[in-house]
Amino acid sequence: MLGPSRWAQPAAASQQPAVSSARRPTAWTLRRPVQQLSPCPVTHNDNARANLVNVCGSSGSIPSSNSQTKFSPTAVRILSGSSAGSASRPAGLILPPGVRSAPVAATAAAAEVVASVGSSPAPEASRPAADYRGHGLDGPILWLGNQRVHSLSERGREVMQSMSNWAGKELPRYLKSAERSWQPADLLPDSASPDFYDQVAALRAASANLPNDYLVVLVGDMVTEEALPSYMNMLNTLDETRDETGASDTPWAHWTRHWTAEENRHGDVLNKYLYLSGRVDMHSVESTIQRLIGRGLDPKLENNPYLCFVYTSFQERATRISHGNTARLAQYHGDLPLAKLTGLIASDEARHEAAYTAIVAEIFERDPDGAMLAFADMMRKGIVMPAHFLDDDWHTQANGKGSNLFVDYAAVADAIGVYTTNDYADIIEHLVKRWDIGNVKVVTGEAAEAQAFLMKHSERIRRLADLQMERRMRDRKRGKGRTAAFSWIFKREVALG
Numbered sequence: 001m002l003g004p005s006r007w008a009q010p011a012a013a014s015q016q017p018a019v020s021s022a023r024r025p026t027a028w029t030l031r032r033p034v035q036q037l038s039p040c041p042v043t044h045n046d047n048a049r050a051n052l053v054n055v056c057g058s059s060g061s062i063p064s065s066n067s068q069t070k071f072s073p074t075a076v077r078i079l080s081g082s083s084a085g086s087a088s089r090p091a092g093l094i095l096p097p098g099v100r101s102a103p104v105a106a107t108a109a110a111a112e113v114v115a116s117v118g119s120s121p122a123p124e125a126s127r128p129a130a131d132y133r134g135h136g137l138d139g140p141i142l143w144l145g146n147q148r149v150h151s152l153s154e155r156g157r158e159v160m161q162s163m164s165n166w167a168g169k170e171l172p173r174y175l176k177s178a179e180r181s182w183q184p185a186d187l188l189p190d191s192a193s194p195d196f197y198d199q200v201a202a203l204r205a206a207s208a209n210l211p212n213d214y215l216v217v218l219v220g221d222m223v224t225e226e227a228l229p230s231y232m233n234m235l236n237t238l239d240e241t242r243d244e245t246g247a248s249d250t251p252w253a254h255w256t257r258h259w260t261a262e263e264n265r266h267g268d269v270l271n272k273y274l275y276l277s278g279r280v281d282m283h284s285v286e287s288t289i290q291r292l293i294g295r296g297l298d299p300k301l302e303n304n305p306y307l308c309f310v311y312t313s314f315q316e317r318a319t320r321i322s323h324g325n326t327a328r329l330a331q332y333h334g335d336l337p338l339a340k341l342t343g344l345i346a347s348d349e350a351r352h353e354a355a356y357t358a359i360v361a362e363i364f365e366r367d368p369d370g371a372m373l374a375f376a377d378m379m380r381k382g383i384v385m386p387a388h389f390l391d392d393d394w395h396t397q398a399n400g401k402g403s404n405l406f407v408d409y410a411a412v413a414d415a416i417g418v419y420t421t422n423d424y425a426d427i428i429e430h431l432v433k434r435w436d437i438g439n440v441k442v443v444t445g446e447a448a449e450a451q452a453f454l455m456k457h458s459e460r461i462r463r464l465a466d467l468q469m470e471r472r473m474r475d476r477k478r479g480k481g482r483t484a485a486f487s488w489i490f491k492r493e494v495a496l497g
């Protein structure tokens with residue numbers, strides 16, 4: 001998994017408006033007053049969820065990692081015509097624990113757009129009257145600190161339950177068995193061979209011309225893949241589709257375990273390749289992996305499979321693009337074994353993308369309004385990169401206040417064309433076509449508003465990508481191009497744009 005940008009949430013938890021129970025319920029308001037819960041174990045069945053409120057009460061503390069960030073007036077102006085949000089109220093950004101300053105986006109333009117358009121629902125008066133009960137996002141929502149949880153509605157639960165047979169029949173064909181899969185050992189020097197040292201020497205010779213900026217991106221990609229425990233964990237937070245035992249025989253649990261097993265090869269092969277290349281500081285890289293897994297990720301999925309499968313559809317395509325471009329550049333720099341390896345990873349990601357987009361297409365069939373609201377919700381929040389909590393405990397200190405390892409890594413990826421803001425827009429455009437958003441028949445006013453928002457969303461991102469490029473060119477002309485040192489490459493500096 002890999003992907004662009006960062007995300008914003010509608011408002012910091014402490015600023016969530018209290019919702020009157022008399023107010024008309026929508027997918028964006030709650031049917032019951034918000035419960036602020038202190039972090040405590042969460043279970044998924046209805047009784048347990050009801051009890052959670054009672055057990056945890058309302059005295060929970062709110063983590064202090066939230067922060068508000070303003071976005072450029074130009075970005076806000078471009079987006080102010082959107083019916084989806086109030087451009088005058090930029091969203092707050094959640095920061096990982098211990099990060100004091102708000103990260104500037106890797107794909108800065110995309111971050112501005114998600115922050116601006118995702119800032120808040122339309123004013124109540126401008127919303128069409130409709131009954132939103134029964135769609136995928138208006139479930140019994142609770143709060144754990146500042147995190148919204150369990151938003152899947154009863155209708156959404158029924159939809160996911162009804163898809164169990166479909167998942168059992170359709171999803172296995174997107175998987176490859178261990179017997180049919182490549183393994184890292186197939187692509188790396190054979191440590192049991194008498195030629196092992198010669199093979200390693202050949203690998204090192206092939207990697208000798210990879211430039212520093214490329215290495216930063218390759219390490220970032222590898223670290224992201226190595227944080228796989230967090231992604232399996234994420235899938236197993238989902239209501240109705242989680243693997244309840246770790247060895248459950250439901251179709252959803254089967255998919256999750258086998259998807260994870262396939263993904264596990266990605267970080268493994270990249271890690272071993274980089275270790276053998278001798279081009280990077282492995283201690284720094286490994287400690288970054290440990291920190292990232294310890295921090296987890298928070299893409300704001302609310303235990304909701306509707307939201308999660310939109311997220312994974314986006315992420316798998318982002319990863320495919322990113323690894324594909326990494327392969328292309330490896331070839332350009334003369335490292336053909338690396339080009340082959342990253343190309344094979346990209347083809348796995350393409351298969352995973354096909355599976356996740358098929359799941360969402362099926363949700364659209366069974367609950368068009370719920371699926372539409374889920375897609376728009378994730379786009380408004382912005383698709384957070386899985387490694388958004390990246391930290392090496394050195395970068396910010398070394399590069400000055402405001403520097404952020406994740407943001408700088410993603411800026412390099414953007415600068416060398418591995419993953420750009422325009423890629424982010426391309427993915428939106430692709431998903432809009434894949435799910436035939438323009439022709440989905442929705443019944444509620446809010447879903448229709450979401451549909452209209454989605455049809456124009458890639459355009460907004462592209463306009464902001466243009467702005468980002470203009471800014472970058474202007475800075476270069478003025479000799480103001482930024483650089484940053486990365487511990488992963490022995491503290492050498494690379495350009496950020």
Ligand SMILES: [Fe+2]
Pocket residue numbers: 001225263266319349
């Ligand atoms: Fe992967």
Ligand SMILES: [Fe+2]
Pocket residue numbers: 001263316319348349352
């Ligand atoms: Fe993947």
